[in-house]
Amino acid sequence: MPPHLSADRPSAQPPPRGSVDALISQTRRLRGEVDAVRRETPVDEEDAQGRWQRALCDLALHQLRDLDAHLAQLRDGPPEVPVPAPATAAHRGTPGARGQDSLLSRVGSAEWNLLTDEASWSGELYEILGRDATAPPLTLDELPSLVLDEDRPMLTTMVTDCLIDAKPIDGEFRIQRPDGGVRTVHMMGEPVLDAGGSTASMWAVLRDVSELRRSQRTVGETRETLQRQQHVARTEHRLAVELQEAVLPPWRGSLRFPRQGPGALDVAAHYLPSSASALIGGNWYDALELPDGQTLLSVGDLTGHGVTATSGMAMLLGALRGMAVAGTQPGQLLSWLNQLIDSTVQPALGSAVCCRYTPATRTLGWAQAGHPAPLLFRDGTGCALAAPDGVLLGATSGAVYGQAEETLREGDLLLLHTEGLVPLPAGTSLAGTAGNPGETAAVRSLLDLAPRFGEARTAQDCIRMVVEEFGGTEREEDACVLVARIGS
Structure with missing residues (x-):
């Protein structure tokens, strides 16, 4: 060439x-x-x-x-550029025998002589186009026969612009090989001018x-x-x-439950988002004045993240409120919540603690479903209440939940929280049975706040202390905390 x-x-x-x-x-x-x-x-x-x-x-x-x-x-x-020779038996019928996937076979070259109407192709171009190496190279008029119908106008325009206006060729088109395969070919070329400045031939490099x-x-x-x-x-x-x-209740400070009468609760709560995930979990907190003058306190967590978890949480919280208003006691209430989760289309697990407070006698009846027990702070010290039996919601059908009762005093403080409130070192599990090292460490960290709680004037002050202590640290899961102080 x-x-x-x-x-x-x-x-x-x-x-x-x-x-x-x-x-x-x-x-x-x-x-x-x-x-x-x-x-x-x-x-x-x-x-x-x-x-x-x-x-x-x-x-x-x-x-x-x-x-x-x-x-x-x-x-x-x-x-x-080799002169085409008769094909050998090994080569005949296998145009890609030289290595169809080899790097060098992806680039071929060609030249079309406009004066003699002769064409010259490199061996690599035969392989790219899937042509028999013994066949004569196609002329410029014959080349479009290999191109898909929708790409032929583009090839014709490029060649015409090159031959008439001496414009370089730079474009892509798809060709159909004899074996039925379709390949994309990028063609670059330019006219070769004779001494008089007329186009004598056109050369191109074609790349698969x-x-x-x-x-x-x-x-x-x-x-x-x-x-x-x-x-x-x-x-x-x-x-x-x-x-x-x-x-979730949009509380911005302490609230009184019930609003009238002795023994009322000063209640405040806060939601702490996860620092490791942008997804919202199924944590909730709630306090509700009931028709009989009692107060419902609850916190819980439904597994999962995003809309599925929050919609499931909304369903549980709505059911919990409805059954509490109807007078259902905490143990029976959790049994029915477990039945509700068990019958839903999307399987899930949840944990919860549900309390019913009677202000006239300052009595707290409560039950739990695989959840940390409420913490009771009194006279500058704190302890976790002894938990009645209760498995995770959705863990087993027909589960029965025990109920405990605690007599409170004026000035006592209850703290309800979901798991993850106290961030723990990586690899430490918070979930599990009583005595779990992670659970014990979390409870101990919260109980250490007892002297500071004793100096607080309101439940909102206690919430602020919890957030100052644990809100700024890295947490893998979101969490909720609710504080209720027994008034006079």
Whole structure:
């Protein structure tokens, strides 16, 4: 093939071999680093971000491999164009026998002589197009026969602009191989001018970019999936926050329950969000004045995050309030809540503590479902109340929940909380049975606040102390705390 030169400009000189070798070394070192990142990226079909990162690494590796091969060609100089020879038995019928997936077979070249109507193809171009190496190369008029119908106008326009207006060719089209496969080819070329400035021939370099485009599509698809998931997550978070704010009592200070009469409770509560997750959990706190003058106190936590957890929490809290208003005692109330969770379509587990306070006698009746017991603070010291039997809500059908009773005094302080209020070192479990090291450590940390609680004037002051002590530390889960002080 004659050199691809235009009559009005000199040929470019090849770069020094040492500089190209240095670029090849840098490219291969970068390939190794990108490959290491790819291997460290976890493979999980459910993780859109991980799939997007892996697709980006695959695309980068594909481009770096091509760059390595192209630099090697630049270093070694242009190959000689072989004269087509009769095909051997091994080659006949297997156009890709030289290595269809080899890097060098992705780039071929061609020249079309306009004066003689002759065409000259490199062996690599035969492999790209899936043509028999013994067949004559196609002329410019015949080349569109390989191209898909919808891409032919683009190829025709590029060739026409090159031959008539001497515009460089730079575009992509898809070809159909004889075996039925479709490949994407990137074509770059320019006219070769004779001494009089007329177009004598046209040369082009054709590159099989099918794998590259496939990798780019994968990156685009995983990016879109990730963006959709992020949009869904943001929407879900907003809905979960709005639902939680609509359900939890919007207290901004201490409240009195009941509003009239002796022995009333001074109540305050607070929700502490997770610092490790943007998702909202199913924690709740509640205080409700009942028709008989008693007061319902409860805190709980439903497993899960997001709208599913907050909607489930809203359902439980609504059922809890309704049964309490009807006069249901705490033990029976938790049994029915357990039956409610057991009959729902979406399985879940929940923990709760439910208290019913009678102001006339300062008596507290309470039950728990796999939940930390209320803490009682009196005269500058504190202790956890002895818990009656009770398993997690939703853990087993037909569960029976015991009920305990405690006589309180004026000035006593009750603290109800969900697990996770006191952040613990990594690897320490808070859940479990009584005596669990994590639970014991959390309770001990809260009981250490007893002297400070003794100096507090209101329940809201106690909440502020809890938040100052534990609110600024890292917590994996969100949590709720409720404080009730027995008045005169």
